[in-house]
Structures are given as C-alpha cells and as structure tokens.
Amino acid sequence: MDVPSLTRWIQEFHRAIAVHKALLTQLDSAIGDADHGINLDRGVQAVLAALDTHPPAQVCELLRDVATTVLSAVGGASGALYGTFFLRMATAAGPQPALGGVAFAQALRAGLQGVAQRGKAVVGDKTMVDALAPALDALDAALAEGAGLGPALHRAAVAAQAGRDATVPMLARKGRASFLGERSIGHQDPGATSAALLIAAAATVFGDPVFADPGFTDTVG
Numbered sequence: 085m086d087v088p089s090l091t092r093w094i095q096e097f098h099r100a101i102a103v104h105k106a107l108l109t110q111l112d113s114a115i116g117d118a119d120h121g122i123n124l125d126r127g128v129q130a131v132l133a134a135l136d137t138h139p140p141a142q143v144c145e146l147l148r149d150v151a152t153t154v155l156s157a158v159g160g161a162s163g164a165l166y167g168t169f170f171l172r173m174a175t176a177a178g179p180q181p182a183l184g185g186v187a188f189a190q191a192l193r194a195g196l197q198g199v200a201q202r203g204k205a206v207v208g209d210k211t212m213v214d215a216l217a218p219a220l221d222a223l224d225a226a227l228a229e230g231a232g233l234g235p236a237l238h239r240a241a242v243a244a245q246a247g248r249d250a251t252v253p254m255l256a257r258k259g260r261a262s263f264l265g266e267r268s269i270g271h272q273d274p275g276a277t278s279a280a281l282l283i284a285a286a287a288t289v290f291g292d293p294v295f296a297d298p299g300f301t302d303t304v305g
C-alpha cells in the first residue's frame with residue numbers, strides 16, 4: 085500500500101462518487117439537504133487536483149493532504165467527518181513509504197474511531213459508521229484468518245454494503261437526518277452509501293472488486 089496505490093484508491097473513490105452523484109444527492113434530499121453527492125464530487129475532485137500538483141512522498145503525507153483538502157473542499161458534516169477519517173489514518177500510518185495489509189487495516193480503524201468520536205455516533209445511529217464499522221470488522225477477521233489484502237478488502241466491501249442497507253429501517257440519531265425523527269425511517273443513509281463506495285474502491289484497487297451497486301432500497305419514496 086504505497087503512494088501510487090493509495091492515489092489510485094482516491095481516484096477510484098472519485099470515479100464511483102461521480103457515477104453515483106445524483107443518487108447520493110437524491111438520498112440526501114430525502115433525509116437531509118440534498119448536497120452529499122455534489123459536495124463529495126467537488127471535494128474529492130479537489131483532492132485529486134491537489135495530489136497532482138504536489139505529489140506526496142509518503143503515505144502519511146498523502147493521507148494528510150487528502151484530509152486537509154476534504155476538510156476545506158467538501159463542507160457539511162461529511163466534510164468534517166471524512167477529513168477526520170483521513171487525518172487519523174495519516175497519524176496511524178506514520179512516516180512509512182508503504183503500509184502492509186495489517187497496518188492499512190489499523191489506519192482505517194483509527195479513521196473510524198475518529199469519525200465515531202467527532203460525530204459522537206455509534207453503530208445503529210444511521211450514519212457512515214454503520215457501513216465503516218462492519219467493514220473494518222470483516223477486514224480484521226479476514227486478515228486474522230490469513231486472507232490476502234485483496235480478498236480481505238472484498239469481504240470488507242461486502243460487509244460495508246450490508247451495513248449501508250441496514251441503515252434503511254433505522255431511525256436517525258445523528259446529523260441533519262435526526263431532525264426528521266420517525267420520518268427518517270425507510271431511507272438509506274447517504275453517508276453510509278458513500279462510505280460503502282470508499283471501501284468498494286479499496287477492494288477494486290487492491291485486486292478483488294465487488295459489484296459496486298449503490299444500494300438504494302427506499303421504502304418510503
């Protein structure tokens with residue numbers, strides 16, 4: 085997991101965000117303010133432009149650059165939360181030219197802990213944590229069983245999609261969607277949807293893609 089492969093991860097994440105931009109915004113229009121797809125597309129595009137202008141030498145530098153641009157260019161709750169995610173990943177990665185599978189999994193876990201802390205969210209609150217937490221549990225379990233990083237990320241991406249789908253019947257307890265109370269039930273969380281795309285992007289780049297369907301089983305309409 086070196087600078088070029090992490091760059092490809094972010095490129096693949098952007099490609100997926102761009103493809104599903106309208107859907108992400110549609111999900112956010114049901115239980116938020118209809119900006120999630122637009123914000124992420126613009127912000128992650130700015131990240132790629134920044135990486136192109138100032139190519140980082142180390143993985144922690146890359147992750148810190150991603151965090152800085154996400155914080156300034158994405159905006160909204162998800163900008164702060166994804167910014168924190170990549171910043172904590174950078175700190176956990178440390179000054180290394182490359183990360184092995186376990187170190188990458190640990191950095192992702194540190195990112196999740198940052199999101200949970202900053203957002204004060206736990207599993208079941210109907211947020212991006214509901215996709216990330218089961219994904220990283222699956223990743224750790226697969227690596228502990230001796231799976232290679234590609235298959236382990238594949239399992240993580242499948243778990244992220246299941247976690248995302250599980251947000252549909254949940255009542256939102258955090259963020260803008262929580263203002264809707266019971267009316268948030270029946271809608272897929274936009275942040276869990278983009279977070280599942282982030283993990284799917286890693287599986288794609290690291291060799292074992294999932295069918296990256298974006299979900300969307302809106303039962304309320």
Ligand code: ADP
Pocket residue numbers: 112116117119120123159160161162163165199202203204205210211212213258259260273274275276
């Ligand atoms: P905003 O709500 O500011 O418009 P976005 O639309 O970009 O931000 O992102 C909304 C997503 O952010 C939600 O779908 C949810 O997954 C995530 N989110 C919002 N608040 C929190 C929180 N406190 N903790 C974790 N995730 C959150």
Ligand code: MG
Pocket residue numbers: 112116117118119120160260
């Ligand atoms: Mg929004």
